[in-house]
Each structure stands twice: as structure tokens, then as C-alpha cells.
Amino acid sequence: MKRPPRFGLWLMNSFMPEHIGKSGVGDYEEMFCHIAENNGKIRADLWFWGQVIRVLPVYFYESVFWKFVMASNYLKTAFRNMRKQKVFSFINISGLAAGMACFILIMLWVDHELSFNKFHENGENIYRVLKDDIHSPESAHIYGKLGPAIKEEIPEIIEMGRFIWRYVPLVKYNSGKKDAAEKSFYEREFYLFDPSIFDIFTFPFLKGDPKTALKNGIVITETMALKYFGQEDPMGKILNFDNEHNVPVTGVIRDIPNNSHIRFGMLSLLEDHQNLINWGNPILETYILLNEKTDLKDTERKIKECYFRHNPDAKSFLRSFRLQPLKDIYLNAGIEGWYTARGNIWHIHIFFSTALLILFIGCVNFMNMNTARSTSRAREVGLRKVLGANRSQLVKQFLGESFLSVFISFAISLVFVILFLPAFNNFVNKNLVLDLTNTRLLAGLSAVMLITGILAGFYPSFYMSRFKPVKVLKGLFFPKNRSGPFNVRKALVIIQFSISLILIICTVVITGQLNFLKNTNLGFDKKNIIYMNTNSHIEKKYETVKAELLKNSDITGVTIKDIQPQYLVWNTNIVWEGRKSREPLQWELTAVGYDYIDLMGLDLLEGRNFSREISSDKKNAFIVNEEAVKEMGLSSPIGKAITVEDWKKGVIIGVVKNARFKSMKSMIKPLFLYLWNKDFKVATADVILVKIRDKKFNSATAHINDIWSKFSPDYPFRYSFLKEDYENLYRSEKYINTIIIFFTSLAVILSCLGLFGLATFTAEQRTKEIGIRKVLGASVFRIAVILSGDFTKWVVFANLIAWPAAWYITDKWLQNFAYHIDVGIWIFLLSGSLALFLAILTVSWQAVRSASANPVDSLKYE
Amino acid sequence: MRILSRAEELIMLSIWKLKNNAYCVPILQEAQEHTGKVWTLSGIHIPLGRLEKKGFTESYFGESSAERGGKRKRFYKITPAGFKALKEVKEVERSMWEGLAELADLPIEKLTGEQK
Numbered sequence: 001m002k003r004p005p006r007f008g009l010w011l012m013n014s015f016m017p018e019h020i021g022k023s024g025v026g027d028y029e030e031m032f033c034h035i036a037e038n039n040g041k042i043r044a045d046l047w048f049w050g051q052v053i054r055v056l057p058v059y060f061y062e063s064v065f066w067k068f069v070m071a072s073n074y075l076k077t078a079f080r081n082m083r084k085q086k087v088f089s090f091i092n093i094s095g096l097a098a099g100m101a102c103f104i105l106i107m108l109w110v111d112h113e114l115s116f117n118k119f120h121e122n123g124e125n126i127y128r129v130l131k132d133d134i135h136s137p138e139s140a141h142i143y144g145k146l147g148p149a150i151k152e153e154i155p156e157i158i159e160m161g162r163f164i165w166r167y168v169p170l171v172k173y174n175s176g177k178k179d180a181a182e183k184s185f186y187e188r189e190f191y192l193f194d195p196s197i198f199d200i201f202t203f204p205f206l207k208g209d210p211k212t213a214l215k216n217g218i219v220i221t222e223t224m225a226l227k228y229f230g231q232e233d234p235m236g237k238i239l240n241f242d243n244e245h246n247v248p249v250t251g252v253i254r255d256i257p258n259n260s261h262i263r264f265g266m267l268s269l270l271e272d273h274q275n276l277i278n279w280g281n282p283i284l285e286t287y288i289l290l291n292e293k294t295d296l297k298d299t300e301r302k303i304k305e306c307y308f309r310h311n312p313d314a315k316s317f318l319r320s321f322r323l324q325p326l327k328d329i330y331l332n333a334g335i336e337g338w339y340t341a342r343g344n345i346w347h348i349h350i351f352f353s354t355a356l357l358i359l360f361i362g363c364v365n366f367m368n369m370n371t372a373r374s375t376s377r378a379r380e381v382g383l384r385k386v387l388g389a390n391r392s393q394l395v396k397q398f399l400g401e402s403f404l405s406v407f408i409s410f411a412i413s414l415v416f417v418i419l420f421l422p423a424f425n426n427f428v429n430k431n432l433v434l435d436l437t438n439t440r441l442l443a444g445l446s447a448v449m450l451i452t453g454i455l456a457g458f459y460p461s462f463y464m465s466r467f468k469p470v471k472v473l474k475g476l477f478f479p480k481n482r483s484g485p486f487n488v489r490k491a492l493v494i495i496q497f498s499i500s501l502i503l504i505i506c507t508v509v510i511t512g513q514l515n516f517l518k519n520t521n522l523g524f525d526k527k528n529i530i531y532m533n534t535n536s537h538i539e540k541k542y543e544t545v546k547a548e549l550l551k552n553s554d555i556t557g558v559t560i561k562d563i564q565p566q567y568l569v570w571n572t573n574i575v576w577e578g579r580k581s582r583e584p585l586q587w588e589l590t591a592v593g594y595d596y597i598d599l600m601g602l603d604l605l606e607g608r609n610f611s612r613e614i615s616s617d618k619k620n621a622f623i624v625n626e627e628a629v630k631e632m633g634l635s636s637p638i639g640k641a642i643t644v645e646d647w648k649k650g651v652i653i654g655v656v657k658n659a660r661f662k663s664m665k666s667m668i669k670p671l672f673l674y675l676w677n678k679d680f681k682v683a684t685a686d687v688i689l690v691k692i693r694d695k696k697f698n699s700a701t702a703h704i705n706d707i708w709s710k711f712s713p714d715y716p717f718r719y720s721f722l723k724e725d726y727e728n729l730y731r732s733e734k735y736i737n738t739i740i741i742f743f744t745s746l747a748v749i750l751s752c753l754g755l756f757g758l759a760t761f762t763a764e765q766r767t768k769e770i771g772i773r774k775v776l777g778a779s780v781f782r783i784a785v786i787l788s789g790d791f792t793k794w795v796v797f798a799n800l801i802a803w804p805a806a807w808y809i810t811d812k813w814l815q816n817f818a819y820h821i822d823v824g825i826w827i828f829l830l831s832g833s834l835a836l837f838l839a840i841l842t843v844s845w846q847a848v849r850s851a852s853a854n855p856v857d858s859l860k861y862e
Numbered sequence: 863m864r865i866l867s868r869a870e871e872l873i874m875l876s877i878w879k880l881k882n883n884a885y886c887v888p889i890l891q892e893a894q895e896h897t898g899k900v901w902t903l904s905g906i907h908i909p910l911g912r913l914e915k916k917g918f919t920e921s922y923f924g925e926s927s928a929e930r931g932g933k934r935k936r937f938y939k940i941t942p943a944g945f946k947a948l949k950e951v952k953e954v955e956r957s958m959w960e961g962l963a964e965l966a967d968l969p970i971e972k973l974t975g976e977q978k
Contacts, residue, residue, distance in 0.1 A: 026933025029930050
């Protein structure tokens with residue numbers, strides 16, 4: 001059977017006018033067959049195409065023309081309708097616009113968060129080694145010697161690289177030119193790397209050879225180069241470290257993009273610091289590049305076996321090693337490691353859900369308003385049906401109207417986004433852009449618009465196209481009964497309010513938790529304390545410096561510690577008297593000055609403080625915290641002997657109350673304090689802590705500056721506030737809190753707006769009823785109660801749904817924190833009452849207004 | 863009531879002639895045969911559409927065939943109003959050609975000469 005050319009046939013089928021229909025196409029096909037039989041396929045094809053060309057332009061034009069006519073009619077109707085009901089349209093469109101703007105902003109943020117570390121070419125095969133032992137949660141701090149061992153012994157590991165944040169050196173550059181000032185900075189982004197890191201990650205070198213640069217000098221980033229050398233070529237120039245070492249610059253790396261979990265400024269060779277590379281101290285981050293087809297579990301097992309081969313004793317405490325894929329690192333930054341940027345998958349969940357919910361509330365508003373208004377369009381629908389419109393045409397019309405509103409809202413929301421983007425960026429500390437040339441973004445935005453349009457529009461369209469012309473035109477049309485148990489409008493309001501309630505409850509809980517974090521007594525005094533990095537000069541003359549500082553009455557305390565206060569990095573192996581097993585532990589140890597306990601305001605519970613009078617204290621004294629005593633199981637800890645690894649022995653002389661030096665997310669661990677000794681330093685990141693008298697900040701710091709310059713003139717004086725550091729611990733929680741408060745308020749406003757629209761509309765519907773009631777003697781109050789009664793019932797019902805859901809969500813979130821508040825019933829009651837209050841306020845205003853109307857006017861309608 | 867156009871009239875006559883087989887393709891063949899000119903399907907479809915709208919013809923669906931790609935045939939027949947219109951046209955022609963019918967057989971030169 002010969003068939004006409006497929007494309008031509010398709011064209012015919014698509015554009016044949018309705019009154020000719022498919023049968024007409026069949027006619028063409030029949031003639032085609034005749035011609036094909038008599039004159040061959042080619043002539044038949046030619047004839048067919050000839051027909052297509054002859055016929056198509058006219059038919060096409062006609063169909064388009066009529067479609068255009070219809071479309072312009074729909075458009076005109078839509079705009080007329082919008083103008084007639086300005087208030088409703090405004091509420092609808094602005095609600096949707098607000099919802100969409102929020103959604104877009106949040107999605108920009110979420111997109112950025114999800115894009116972390118995607119720029120590495122080998123990203124799919126890069127893994128970070130994590131260790132899990134019985135003493136601490138999973139950590140990315142790994143033993144230095146593990147990396148090279150597994151690279152050698154496990155063939156699937158193609159490459160291995162380690163790094164560590166070193167400390168804060170003072171870096172200087174003197175160009176030697178006459179009029180150029182010396183540049184000196186305390187560098188906080190100084191890391192030690194293996195050169196093999198550049199074989200694993202994509203950090204392109206702009207100058208220098210990645211393979212040899214680190215071995216021969218310092219590698220810096222573009223911005224660093226600019227900072228120290230301006231426009232000059234940095235290669236070969238000498239940088240001075242801590243007034244001691246001079247090192248040349250041997251490489252320049254392109255600036256690390258924003259979406260990387262590690263960002264560094266200066267790099268030095270890791271292997272130069274052999275004291276950091278051993279089997280005892282887990283402090284380096286280790287990454288591996290794995291062969292593509294490798295079985296992860298298998299490799300993890302091999303790593304464990306390799307570790308045990310070198311450390312047979314470790315079998316008692318080490319559970320396992322895990323390989324964490326690169327893409328999971330940023331969002332699970334709760335795992336201990338050397339991060340520059342920490343993300344949290346919870347934040348993404350929270351933000352994304354909130355964004356969706358707001359959009360949803362906007363859509364629900366839209367749906368509700370449109371169906372409520374439907375009676376005003378009932379006559380139009382009836383008339384159109386009489387004139388010959390069928391159901392699908394009406395659906396298309398109303399759907400089109402919805403899309404029009406959505407489109408307008410969308411345009412407005414883009415304006416909102418552009419307006420608010422700078423503030424938002426400022427707030428979440430990022431640099432998000434609305435890049436309209438990005439095709440992925442455009443696709444996403446179009447999807448949002450489409451889905452919103454369909455979601456918000458399909459129900460009203462179907463509802464309105466159902467009206468029967470006879471009933472409508474005769475005036476017998478009544479909207480569906482409002483008092484039925486199952487009523488779509490009612491369901492929508494209940495859903496809206498449930499969502500708002502859940503948001504309110506979550507907000508209250510989050511704010512409560514944050515206040516708890518802020519205000520919990522940490523167990524030490526963080527007010528009025530500043531700290532600064534020491535240097536060799538200061539340390540050599542520490543006692544003198546301290547005495548000089550204390551001469552100023554505005555300084556109330558000076559002490560020293562081996563690392564910043566909130567870091568207690570020295571997890572190490574501790575053995576005490578009476579200990580049964582020999583398994584090593586990972587507890588916290590830090591060297592402090594004599595006055596540390598006083599300065600920090602720690603509570604001494606048993607025993608005594610470090611004393612200058614007792615000389616043995618210098619080498620042998622340990623003060624521990626309550627947690628340590630508990631874990632060691634000692635009933636009378638004073639006097640018990642302690643051995644730390646292989647480098648310190650001593651006895652416990654005192655016990656302090658537990659204090660929280662780390663974030664609330666982690667449990668308090670056993671802590672061992674011993675005296676700082678300038679001749680025996682294990683760390684090199686020491687800080688001096690100074691307590692300043694209240695309100696005497698300026699004079700105190702001026703004094704410190706004097707002393708500092710006197711003793712270490714070539715080290716500039718820089719300090720940080722202890723209080724600020726602790727507040728920064730919860731910075732991300734704080735901004736989440738603010739964002740949630742903002743969005744919750746928005747959601748509540750939208751819900752109330754929707755309720756307002758609905759109430760207005762129902763009041764309009766019932767004008768006659770109200771008029772009659774008034775005539776029969778009802779008071780304004782009574783009528784207002786009747787009108788608002790329904791809505792308030794729905795809001796109360798919404799509580800029933802919201803409470804369990806909110807409880808579940810907040811409970812799960814609070815589990816993130818080792819210490820958290822309890823969610824009491826009062827939170828639910830408070831939120832419920834708030835919602836109810838707002839709802840009643842919204843509805844009753846309208847109710848009172850219509851209740852006060854003059855019955856003469858309302859009954860005149862007859 | 864307006865008068866049928868030439869094409870409409872010819873199509874209706876073909877329908878009348880074809881009796882039970884009056885669908886577009888045979889109609890086209892009939893028209894082509896009798897006028898000697900080439901007709902197109904669209905030249906049939908569109909006038910037919912007009913005729914239906916005016917109520918001069920009625921249509922009903924017939925069987926489909928593979929030849930037609932599975933689409934059904936649409937058969938037409940003339941309504942009483944249609945017959946009325948045809949008769950009217952016939953009457954108009956008769957009255958217009960009155961006195962001229964005999965002359966139609968003469969050769970053309972004679973006809974042009976006559977007019978002077």
C-alpha cells in the first residue's frame with residue numbers, strides 16, 4: 001500500500017479546517033493512491049506536495065487567524081476581569097509574586113550550595129579518608145603516615161595527597177625600593193600541602209611547575225600576589241616568615257572559586273614538617289584519587305588492614321575507615337576537618353522546604369480566590385456556552401487567564417529578586433547572581449512558572465467550566481454549599497493555615513534554641529577577653545611581658561595558652577593510675593599559664609590551682625575537668641598519676657567544673673590542663689589572653705600595643721575578641737533563624753491575605769442574608785460572629801494537623817545539638833493562639849464591616 | 863436567498879448524478895469529466911462546506927478503507943432546500959437564455975456580426 005509522504009500528510013492532518021475534517025484528508029490519500037497506481041509513486045508524491053503547497057497557506061492562515069481572534073478575546077476578557085476586581089487581583093498577583101521571589105532567591109542559594117567542589121576534573125573519583133574510632137565521632141583528621149602507606153600498598157589508589165592548616169605566621173615583603181613600604185600581614189590562610197594534591201584536585205597554576213614548586217619555595221594565590229607584589233611578577237621574590245625564614249615564591253595559583261570547601265592563600269611543603277607526620281597524631285586531611293571501577297567497601301577494608309599492619313595495638317579502639325566522596329564533603333561539614341567553608345545539608349532541607357511551602361501557599365491563595373470569585377463570572381460562562389463554547393475551550397480560557405496572572409506575577413517577582421538580591425547576598429554572605437544568560441537557570445525559572453501556572457490554575461478552570469448555562473442565566477446558580485464536611489475551599493484554607501502554623505512553631509523552636517545557645521552559661525567568662533598570637537620574642541620574655549602588662553590598672557589578667565581558646569586540638573593518649581586496659585584514648589589536652597583558671601573564671605571544685613610556689617608544678621601538675629574524672633572512674637582523683645603519650649608524667653592536683661569551650665553541637669570531653677613552659681613547647685600557635693577592665697578597652701589596648709612594640713617591634717600587634725569567636729560559632733544558625741522568621745511572617749501574611757479575600761467574598765455572597773438577619777433584630781456582633789464562625793473553626797482544625805507534624809520536624813532538628821531545649825506544650829499553644837488571633841482579626845474586620853451595612857441597601861437587590 | 867455559484871451548482875449536480883456514491887473523489891471526477899478543466903480537492907471541499915452551512919446538502923459517514931489511510935468517506939446528498947436552489951438556477955438560466963438559446967449553435971463570427 002503506497003502512502004503519501006509522511007511529513008506532507010502530517011501537515012495536511014494538522015491544518016485541515018474543522019468543517020472538512022479527517023475525511024478530507026482521506027480524500028487526498030485516496031487520490032494519491034489512484035495516481036500512484038496509474039502514474040507511479042514519484043508523480044503521486046509530486047502531486048501530493050503540489051496539493052499541500054496549494055492548500056496549506058490558506059488553511060494555515062485561517063486557523064491562525066481564528067485562533068488569534070479567540071486569543072485576543074480571551075485576553076481582553078482577562079484584563080477586563082482584573083480591572084473589575086482590582087483588590088482581588090492585587091492580592092492574588094502580589095501573593096504569588098512574593099512567593100515566587102522567595103522561591104527564586106532560595107533556589108539560587110541552594111543551587112550554589114549544591115555546586116560546591118564540582119569544578120574538579122577528577123571529582124567523581126576523589127575521596128577523603130575518614131576515621132571512626134570508639135572515642136570520637138567520625139573525623140577527617142588522619143594520621144600523617146597513613147597516606148603514603150596506603151598509596152604504596154593499595155594499587156587502586158592512583159594518587160594520594162594530604163594537607164593541614166599550619167598556624168598564623170607573620171609574612172613580610174620588602175621590595176628594597178626606596179619609596180615602597182614594607183608589606184607585612186598575619187596570614188590566616190597558610191597551609192601545608194603535598195604536591196600530589198595538584199594531581200588530584202584542579203587548582204590550576206598560573207606560574208610555576210606544580211610538580212616542583214612546593215619543594216623549592218612558597219606557592220601563593222593570585223590575590224596574595226597582588227597583595228604583596230602589586231602588578232609585579234611574584235616569581236622568585238623573597239618572603240620573610242616570622243622574622244626568621246626567607247623563602248622564595250615558586251608558584252602562583254589561580255584564585256580558588258567561591259564554591260570550594262577549602263580555600264588557601266599560601267602553601268608550603270608538608271614533608272618539611274616531619275614532626276607532623278607520624279602514626280600517633282591524627283591531624284592531617286588525606287585525600288585519594290581512586291581507580292574508577294574500584295569497590296569502595298573493599299578499599300576501605302584494605303585501608304584498615306594496612307593501618308593495623310603498622311599499628312597492631314590500634315585494633316582495640318579503631319573501628320573503621322570510610323572513604324567520603326568529594327561531593328558529600330561540603331554539606332556534611334559537621335565532620336571534624338580543616339574547612340574554610342562549612343555547609344549543612346539541614347540548611348538546604350530547611351530552606352528548600354520553606355521556599356516550596358511559601359510558593360504553595362501563594363498558589364493555594366490563588367486557587368481559593370479564583371474559585372470564590374467564580375459566581376461573578378458565572379454569567380459569562382453561561383453565555384459562552386450558549387454561543388457554542390465547549391468545556392475544553394472554557395478550560396483553556398481560564399487556564400490561560402491563570403497563566404497570564406502567573407506570568408505577570410513572575411515578572412514582578414523577578415523585579416523583587418533583582419531588588420533584594422544585594423541585601424540577601426549580604427545576609428547569607430555569598431555572591432549570588434541572577435544570570436539570565438545561564439540556560440539552566442532559565443530552564444528552572446520557566447519550569448517554576450509553568451508548574452505554578454498549572455498548579456494554581458487547573459482547579460479553578462475545571463470548576464468554572466462546569467457551570468450549566470440554564471441554571472446560571474436564570475440566576476439559579478449558587479456556589480457549592482459551604483457547610484459540607486468536604487469542601488475544597490475549606491480544605492485549602494486548612495492546608496494554608498496548617499503550613500503557617502508549622503512554620504510558626506518551627507520558628508519559635510529555632511529562636512528558642514538559639515537563645516539557649518547564646519545564653520547558656522558556658523562555664524567560663526568570655527566577656528572582656530582578647531587574645532593575640534605570640535611570637536618568639538614575647539615568649540622568651542613572657543614573664544616580663546606579663547608583669548609589664550599588669551602594671552596598667554585597666555588590665556586585670558594575663559595568661560597564655562598553647563592554641564586559640566576554642567581549639568582543643570591535642571587529642572592524645574592518656575594513661576592514669578589504676579587504669580585497667582592499655583587502649584589509647586583521644587581526650588583533650590592543653591598547656592596554659594598559671595592564671596588561666598582565674599582569668600577564664602573556671603570553678604575549681606577540688607584540690608588546688610597551679611602555684612608558682614610549688615616548683616614541681618611546672619613539670620608535673622595536671623588539672624582535669626569533671627568529665628575526665630567521670631570517664632576515668634576515679635573517686636578521689638587528687639594525687640593520682642597521669643602519663644601522657646610518652647612525653648609527660650605528672651599527678652592530678654585539682655578538678656575544675658565542666659566548661660564548654662567548643663560549640664554546643666559536641667559533647668563536653670575530658671580535659672587535661674598542664675602548665676605552659678617556654679622551654680618545652682609542643683605546639684607553635686600559642687596565644688596570650690588578656691582580660692580587660694570593663695569599658696577600659698581603648699586605654700588597655702593602647703598599653704598593650706606599647707609593650708608589644710617594645711618587646712617585639714617587628715611583629716605588628718593584632719588581637720581578636722573571645723566573645724566574637726564564640727558568637728561566630730553559631731553564625732549560620734543565626735542567619736537561618738532570621739530567614740525563617742522572615743519567611744514565616746511572609747507565609748502568615750499570605751495566609752491571612754487569602755483568608756481576607758475569602759471572607760470578603762463570602763460576605764458579599766451573603767449580603768441578603770445579613771440584611772434579613774439585621775431586620776429580624778440581630779446585633780452587629782452576633783452577625784459578625786456568624787460570619788467569622790466558619791473560618792475560625794477551620795483554623796482551629798488546622799492546629800490539629802500542624803501540631804504533630806511540627807513536633808516531628810523540630811524534634812529531628814534538635815537532635816543535631818548535643819544540648820538542646822525541650823519542646824514544651826506551651827509553644828504549640830502559643831503558636832496556635834497567635835494564628836487564631838490573626839485569623840479572627842482578619843476575618844472579623846470584614847465581618848463587622850458587612851454586618852454594619854444598612855439592610856435597606858442589601859435588600860434593595862430584588 | 864442568493865443564487866448558487868457555478869461551482870456550487872456543478873458540484874450539486876454531480877452529487878445528484880452520483881446518487882449513493884457521492885463523496886468528494888467521484889464528485890471531483892464527475893466535475894472534471896464534464897467541464898474538461900482540472901479541479902482540485904480543495905475546490906470541492908470548500909464549496910461543499912458552504913453548501914452544508916447553507917443547508918443545501920447533508921452529509922453522512924460511510925466506511926473507511928486502507929486506501930484512505932483509515933479515514934471514513936463522507937457521502938453527500940441534496941436537501942429539499944438544495945433542490946429548490948437548483949431549480950431556481952435552472953429557471954434563471956432558462957429565462958436569461960430566452961431568445962438566445964437557438965443562436966448558441968451558430969459559429970462565433972456570426973454571433974459577433976449579429977450584435978452590430
